[in-house]
Amino acid sequence: xxxxxxxFSINQMTVRQLSLPELVSTCRDLGVPGxxxxxxxxxxxxxxxxxxxxxxxxxxxxxxxxxGFLTATAPDERAAALADNRRAVDEAATLxxxxxxxxxxxxxxxxxxLRAARERIADALAELAPYAEEHGVRLAIEPLHxxxxxxxxxxxxxxxALDIAERFPAHQVGVTVDTYHIWWDDQAPAQIARAGASGxxxxxxxxxxxxxxxxxxxxxxxxIGDGAIDMREWxxxxxxxxxxxxxxxxxxxDTLWTRDGREVLAETAARFAEHAG
Numbered sequence: 001x002x003x004x005x006x007x008f009s010i011n012q013m014t015v016r017q018l019s020l021p022e023l024v025s026t027c028r029d030l031g032v033p034g035x036x037x038x039x040x041x042x043x044x045x046x047x048x049x050x051x052x053x054x055x056x057x058x059x060x061x062x063x064x065x066x067x068g069f070l071t072a073t074a075p076d077e078r079a080a081a082l083a084d085n086r087r088a089v090d091e092a093a094t095l096x097x098x099x100x101x102x103x104x105x106x107x108x109x110x111x112x113x114l115r116a117a118r119e120r121i122a123d124a125l126a127e128l129a130p131y132a133e134e135h136g137v138r139l140a141i142e143p144l145h146x147x148x149x150x151x152x153x154x155x156x157x158x159x160x161a162l163d164i165a166e167r168f169p170a171h172q173v174g175v176t177v178d179t180y181h182i183w184w185d186d187q188a189p190a191q192i193a194r195a196g197a198s199g200x201x202x203x204x205x206x207x208x209x210x211x212x213x214x215x216x217x218x219x220x221x222x223x224i225g226d227g228a229i230d231m232r233e234w235x236x237x238x239x240x241x242x243x244x245x246x247x248x249x250x251x252x253x254d255t256l257w258t259r260d261g262r263e264v265l266a267e268t269a270a271r272f273a274e275h276a277g
Contacts, residue, residue, distance in 0.1 A: 011036035055096065100139055102141050141164060142181070159187060165200055179209075180209060220252070
């Protein structure tokens with residue numbers, strides 16, 4: 001492993017065409033030290049088996065994606081969401097990661113009340129945060145770009161994420177800093193400093209912004225170096241705030257998914273070293 005890759009982690013979704021054993025073996029071959037895993041493929045492989053596979057390869061699981069979707073109003077839906085998030089905490093603990101990324105959820109059907117939806121997130125975290133602490137897992141609220149506010153995440157800025165997180169101890173609830181979602185926000189550097197001052201930067205993720213966005217927009221995250229974001233500048237912001245942890249590249253990109261996954265992973269590692277290392 002080169003010094004440039006010492007903090008590099010590949011999010012499983014970036015190369016979702018690789019099976020978990022293929023991902024692990026490619027990371028080992030390339031000297032990639034960390035992986036961010038996703039619940040669905042891990043569940044399909046088997047959580048215990050996945051934990052052993054990664055552990056035996058000497059890889060660090062930097063995060064588990066994802067928990068969240070905590071904005072439902074119906075009691076049965078809320079109960080189901082809380083139960084699913086407890087399972088996510090259990091899975092994170094089994095995999096040996098201390099960070100569960102939360103995508104908080106969009107507006108419930110028929111609602112236009114963003115503030116109320118954010119309060120329901122806080123209410124849910126009041127139940128989930130102590131459970132996560134008992135299992136050695138931190139919850140990392142991820143603000144998503146405002147284009148996702150209606151259907152995926154009513155938390156759109158780091159300021160909003162921190163307003164919720166700061167109701168809880170930092171070792172229970174913090175934030176995810178993802179360049180793709182915050183690069184446009186001129187208040188984000190100050191909010192990164194705010195998060196760092198209280199030890200709430202629980203994970204740092206990279207993806208580039210390229211236009212035009214694809215239909216559906218979800219899978220428009222660009223390869224590092226292909227878009228408008230200065231990765232080294234944002235790394236500087238989080239490091240100035242005291243963050244010294246892994247740096248995870250998480251790309252949702254249909255074109256990348258059609259390619260050979262090993263080549264994509266090698267390319268991503270090289271781009272990380274060039275643009276963010």
